[in-house]
Amino acid sequence: MSSSVKAIASPRLFLFLLAGYVLVHLLVRLAMGGTLELDEAEQLILGQQLELGYNTQPPLYSWLQWLFFQMFGAGVLALALLKSLPLFCIYLFSWLTAGKLIDNQRIAMLAAFSLFLIPSIAWESVRDLTHTVLATAIAAATFYTVIRIYQNRSLTGYIVLGVLLASGMLAKYSFGLLVLSLLLAALSIREYRSLVVDPRIIVSGVIALLLLAPHMLWAIEHLDEIRTFISNQVGEGRDAGYLNGVVSGFSSLAKNSAEFLILVWLVLTLLFPSIYRPLPANNANIHRLLAARLLIAAILVCLVLIVVFGATQFQSRWFQPLLILFPLYLLSRAEAAGFSSRREMLLRSVLIFFAVSVIVLRFSQFWLAPYIQRNANRMQYPSTELAAQLKQQGFSGGTIIGDSNLTAANIGLYFDGARLLSPKTESFFADPRTDEVEGQCLIAWQATRHDEMPAGLARYLDSIGISVTDAVPRYIRAPYQYTDSGEYRIGFVLLSSEMSCNQPGTS
Incomplete structure (x- = not known):
């Protein structure tokens, strides 16, 4: 050779x-x-x-x-x-x-x-x-x-x-x-x-x-x-x-x-x-x-x-x-x-x-997505902008519960040390935080088409003993990335104490 x-x-x-x-x-x-x-x-x-x-x-x-x-x-x-x-x-x-x-x-x-x-x-x-x-x-x-x-x-x-x-x-x-x-x-x-x-x-x-x-x-x-x-x-x-x-x-x-x-x-x-x-x-x-x-x-x-x-x-x-x-x-x-x-x-x-x-x-x-598919793909979600708005709305960190893994993780990515929970991974319940400073509890869901909290998220919250019946939902939105059309909207409830998210219920 x-x-x-x-x-x-x-x-x-x-x-x-x-x-x-x-x-x-x-x-x-x-x-x-x-x-x-x-x-x-x-x-x-x-x-x-x-x-x-x-x-x-x-x-x-x-x-x-x-x-x-x-x-x-x-x-x-x-x-x-x-x-x-x-x-x-x-x-x-x-x-x-x-x-x-x-x-x-x-x-x-x-x-x-x-x-x-x-x-x-x-x-x-x-x-x-x-x-x-x-x-x-x-x-x-x-x-x-x-x-x-x-x-x-x-x-x-x-x-x-x-x-x-x-x-x-x-x-x-x-x-x-x-x-x-x-x-x-x-x-x-x-x-x-x-x-x-x-x-x-x-x-x-x-x-x-x-x-x-x-x-x-x-x-x-x-x-x-x-x-x-x-x-x-x-x-x-x-x-x-x-x-x-x-x-x-x-x-x-x-x-x-x-x-x-x-x-x-x-x-x-x-x-x-x-x-x-x-x-x-x-x-x-x-x-x-x-x-x-x-x-x-x-x-x-x-x-x-x-x-x-x-x-x-x-x-x-x-x-x-x-x-x-x-x-x-x-x-x-x-x-x-x-x-x-x-x-x-x-x-x-x-x-x-x-x-x-x-x-x-x-x-x-x-950049190609808007021309080859009708809806924005997941990587076009405006996670950075939504996280910034949540900080302006008063959320500084703690437990984040999303209606899906994507919702919880895309928000949690921008809050160091955040504890993430989702009904899509309901068999897994992350341990409560052990920090001396107590955090907050953020419950978020996709609200682009409907304002109401999804039924699956509501059932999950009930199963871990969290009640949000008296909380008033708030909404934020941001345009999709890399395109001139469409925007992504989430609804959320912010509880002042993370303690309410810390223990799974027995129901």
């Missing part, structure tokens, strides 16, 4: 490019200012303290968010930094895995960056996802660790695997589908089957169970809530009959898996039609076979969810941990079949185009 080729394929170059890409997204997010997306708002609330469980999602991301808040303060910087970490790991472990599937390290690098062609990863993961992004990073690390165990057969590998299995389940419950798919794939291959029957796999299982046990005990106490949430997510039992449910499930699976894969499949198929040719017997790669079996097993597991458990709907982002290896597998076949340097150059150009396009669209989405 020439020195120029070595430079192109060097790990240092890959890490430099990846770090630069993630850093640009981080800087873009910081430049957007202090208005939050849905998942960011949720984490600003849940990250106030450590709990064994928070709501219907596992707690690992919120634990990490709490840690980042301790280090960097509760704000956009800590939110954006934490998001950057699993994003970096998704591409890093995809590249490490690609290096095991693909001999040509230039192609392995392109395979990792081919994730730019999956909108759920390239766009949605950057924009708003949290638990899914973390679960995907752990899934990529898990597959790479399994390959390393195959190569080294070390006890350390099994220990790391146990930690990853627990971390994945603590990131997102659906990670269990990846574990099952990977197990089935390994059992179907003689060389990998020996890893599963190795006595040291018990070490992995014990470590995973020990790390999972505290949260699992919490989850058992909240099993009905979690089961209801999962049933609603997969649409279990929504159709009148079994056959209709199966048809709906198949349709949703086909639609959303195609939505997840269509762009990367189309680009790689057009550039490398050789991926569909039979590969020569002397070009076998056991790790490529494991990836192929994993992809097949993942689809089969989803089919079982439909036929046996009655799942009727899927979402494209759910396939991130399950199908992230798809572009790596296709490019592994393309490299084994052989292709010209011109096609490699074309792929590199396509990936650069999509990477730059995502960054440009991310940065310009505010």
Whole structure:
């Protein structure tokens, strides 16, 4: 290999490019200012303290968010930094895995960056996802660790695997589908089957169970809530009959898996039609076979969810941990079949185009939004102006209760040390403040269309023993950011003492 080729394929170059890409997204997010997306708002609330469980999602991301808040303060910087970490790991472990599937390290690098062609990863993961992004990073690390165990057969590998299995389940419950798919794939291959029957796999299982046990005990106490949430997510039992449910499930699976894969499949198929040719017997790669079996097993597991458990709907982002290896597998076949340097150059150009396009669209989405959608998006909410008006209205800090996570968090972002509560995270009740100086209690809701306090917020206040029947609502408004039309309005009630917000009721 020439020195120029070595430079192109060097790990240092890959890490430099990846770090630069993630850093640009981080800087873009910081430049957007202090208005939050849905998942960011949720984490600003849940990250106030450590709990064994928070709501219907596992707690690992919120634990990490709490840690980042301790280090960097509760704000956009800590939110954006934490998001950057699993994003970096998704591409890093995809590249490490690609290096095991693909001999040509230039192609392995392109395979990792081919994730730019999956909108759920390239766009949605950057924009708003949290638990899914973390679960995907752990899934990529898990597959790479399994390959390393195959190569080294070390006890350390099994220990790391146990930690990853627990971390994945603590990131997102659906990670269990990846574990099952990977197990089935390994059992179907003689060389990998020996890893599963190795006595040291018990070490992995014990470590995973020990790390999972505290949260699992919490989850058992909240099993009905979690089961209801999962049933609603997969649409279990929504159709009148079994056959209709199966048809709906198949349709949703086909639609959303195609939505997840269509762009990367189309680009790689057009550039490398050789991926569909039979590969020569002397070009076998056991790790490529494991990836192929994993992809097949993942689809089969989803089919079982439909036929046996009655799942009727899927979402494209759910396939991130399950199908992230798809572009790596296709490019592994393309490299084994052989292709010209011109096609490699074309792929590199396509990936650069999509990477730059995502960054440009991310940065310009505010200015483009008025032209491509009817209503203002969440990032156009005038949080800074509304917080300033609340200060003028007499609110100086304390407890903030919003009708939604967005309302509570977008206000709380501008009041240092504020305690945030919301009916959308009703399973989590932040501890009362321990400051010597007592604060106030602000109850706020979106009032752009209706003046009245939403029924859900009223029920939540009643459940925690807060009465506002004698309080007079007030209203403030501010124009949306980055547009000349529309304004955002909130209603609020300001109680002089934070004590009334400090204890959950028993009703």
